[in-house]
Amino acid sequence: MSVVVTGVPASPGIVIGPVHLLRWEVPEVPARTVAPDDVEGEIARLHAACDLAAERLRKVRDRVAEHAGPEEAAIFDVQVSICDDADLRVSVETLVRQGFAAEKAFDLVLLEWREHFGRSTNALMRERVSDLLDVQIRVLSILLDLPDRDPVDVPKGADAILVTHDLTPSLTVQLDREAISAIATDAGTGTSHVAILARSLGLPAVVGLRDATWKAESVATAIVDGTHGLLILDPTPARIEEYRARARVEAEEARELQRYARAESVSLDGVRITLRANVDMPDEAEAAASSGAEGVGLMRTEFFVVGRAAMPDEEEQYEAYARVLRAFAPHPVVIRTYDIGGDKLPVGGFPHEANPFLGWRAIRMCLDQPELFKVQLRALLRAAVHGDLRIMLPLVVSVDEVRRTRLLIDEAARELAARHVPHRADVPLGVMIETPAAVLTADTLARETAFFSIGTNDLVQYTLAVDRGNVQLVDRFTTLHPAVLRLIARTQAEGDAAGIAVSVCGEMASQPLMAFALLGLGIRQLSVSPRSVAAVKHLVRCISVGAATAAVTSALAADTAADIETLLRERLRAELAQRGDAADGLIALLDEHIVPDHDDSQ
Ligand code: PEP
Ligand code: MG
DSSP, rough: OOOEEEEEEEEEEEEEEEEEEOOSSSOOOOOOBBBBGGGHHHHHHHHHHHHHHHHHHHHHHHHHHTOOOOHHHHHHHHHHHHHHHHHHHHHHHHHHHTTOOOHHHHHHHHHHHHHHHOOOOOOOHHHHHHHHHHHHHHHHHHHTTOOOOSSSSOOOOOOOEEEOOOOOOHHHSSTTTTEEEEEEEOOOTTTTTHHHHHHHHTEEEEESSSSSHHTTTTEEEEEEEETTEEEEESOOOHHHHHHHHHHHHHHHHHOOOOOOTTOBBOOSSSSSSSEEEESGGGHHHHHHHTTTTTSSEEGGGGGGGGTTTTOOOOHHHHHHHHHHHHHHHHHHHEEEEOOOBBOOTHHHHHSSSSSSSGGGGGGHHHHHHHHHHHHHHHHHHHGGSSSSEEEEEOOOOOHHHHHHHHHHHHHHHHHHHTTTOOOOSSSOOOEEEEEEEHTTHHHEEEEEEEEEOHHHHHHHHHHHTTOOTGGGGGGGTTTTTTHHHHHHHHHHHHHHHHHHHEEEEEEESHHHHHHHHHHHHTTTTEEOOGGHHHHHHHHHSOOOHHHHHHHHHTTTTTTSSHHHHHHHHHHHHHHHHHTTGHHHHHHHHHGGOOOOOOOOOO
16 A cells, blocks of 8 residues: 655655665664684674675775765775774674674674774764764674665666665765665755755755655655655555656646746846855756856855765865856856854764754854865865855854954965965955844944855754754744744845845745745845746746735734745735736745645555
8 A cells, every 4th residue: 555654845856766775774783692613604704794895885985986086985995994904803703702693793893993983082083983883884784684775885777766764964965866866864854954965966855754764664666756745655556657747747847947047037126136046066066057047146065075084175175166166157156165064064073062053063163173274265265266256154153253264364365375376365255144143243244244145044943943954843943933034134134234235045045935025025136046046037027026025014014934924925826826827837836835635545
């Protein structure tokens, strides 16, 4: 019988395919002992398992090197060397000689090593903890003869749906896009970074499914409906047919919307809205440049780091930033300095934090590690000779952070000058407005910065004290909360007063209803995911900003996010209805949150 699991729509699109269930967690290891006569055989089994794991890892490394590049592949070399480590094998052998079964001995030693590395004061050693964990899972799976569910080694052309509990951004960037065609996770929300990354990669995704991994056990085929947030397990032939038809309709609608990609972004009452794209990885630049966006409003540089064994050097970063600038020339490209931390960590992560979103993240981490930060700043200043680059700082809470960054930019420029490397020292510096502190001190920040960009994903999280990645709180993550809308309006007003540009680059800007609200709040610049550019442009062309302003003025008198949403939806619907057939596609987008009816017995 087919089972429909409802989750959170994370990245639109429909995929019908085989299920690749991934349980990337240390398996339960039963207690087992070996008789003295069997010890040598058990040791041979141990070495064979380690060798097999190393062989698998080498294959994965080669594939990742081919698809993503040698830097991304380097973490697998580290893991191969763990499998081959003589000390490790000797420690396990010693336990086997004491009568422990190979899997128990391996489990115990790895546990001890992880604890030891995790306590290290050396950051590089701490970073090896997650590699040890990966090796532990791989080798134990072989020793326990568990089903082969490698996360990054799915056969090419499988068009599989990856069903897993949670996916770290680092695992997501390593996925082979020719093997995995959709993602379904128990955890996560629409603004968690896995969802953001899935949208960037154009991979349909549903997150927040809670118990999909249990329900998908021994299920062969599934449908991911990323548009409505559904995972349908074991679909009947009739259901598959229905979804094939839906997929054709969605593809046709997307093609229709593409007609607006090249159109002017001007509202019916003649207000020009600047539409830029969010680019999360350098190799998306060319595709994003053809979306109809007038430049990049947010390039998240950290996705280019997560999942890697080492930070990219100056040269590699320079090439990557220059590539994006060239792709979008002559339009502006806003590159955000590393926003590492929270749920975006490089391999191995950082010391454990009780509250990572309130922790050592983004500009805080960069300022505390000036040598690491300056590598990025030098690469940015060098890339700036290739176009209209602007630097943006994430998670700013105080103007002090801007001042300290400026000193580092000056140092970086002096270092480049000393090396006689072409660069620009006068790159505009802006900040993300993502915290109530930044909004409430926007007047101060505006005196020392060139622009503001409102990151609504974090602004909502920090204003409402609602973890953006917690599926339990999805209904409380109310972007249209009056507090959030007032903070956005205030930021725009402070920007206007200081004469600096304000844009919105959070996920909010990509959704037609929210974009309507933003225009009504006075926002005139939006940065959206590349695949939303055409739809948002179409929206801009179908409405009058005067109507949006009137709608928001009325909405702000309402008490709750739900009332505000109802009112805005009614107003936008009425506005679009006046456009007749021309707005059909948009009305369909407005209805995307409405889950189609499903008869589970089908
Ligand atoms: C935001 O917070 O809205 C934002 C754009 O940044 P990120 O999603 O990368 O935190
Ligand atoms: Mg943010």
